[in-house]
Amino acid sequence: MQATTTESSQTDISAHEFLAFTLGKEEYGIHILKVQELRGYEAPTRIANAPAFIKGVVNLRGIIVPIVDMRIKFNLGTPTYDQFTVVIILNIAGRVMGMVVDSVSDVITLSPEQVKPAPEMGTALNTDHLIGLGTIDERMLILVDIDKLMSSAELGLMDAIAA
Incomplete structure (x- = not known):
């Protein structure tokens, strides 16, 4: 019985660890358990007729x-690719995909008290993909639910591209 208590408390701790990354001037966070690995940016092979946000594919x-x-x-402006650009390799619903970000800073552990719900923006902005806002000292992380962000339609598109 002791082991079960320890395992569940470890799960609780890891459920609140976020990989912090930047896009433009903002800092975001995703659950560390979704991250498979970090890689430097290499130009992917373009896929004809893919949406602009899908840069292409790489062989991993x-x-x-x-x-x-x-x-x-x-829609954060024209991306630039330099030595700080990172590809976060994610495992989402059994699918492997890469996410290009400007840089990765660290892994942050947030307690439930440090996570505030995302503000309601009405119909002007869809915030379904946000877990909330994480605050630690003077930092604020926009916490992204990567499963919701990569909607099922987009995941289907990813499958078609990867095939």
């Missing part, structure tokens, strides 16, 4: 991985 140890540029997806 024999697996074809679609790459999504989050600056384009979030």
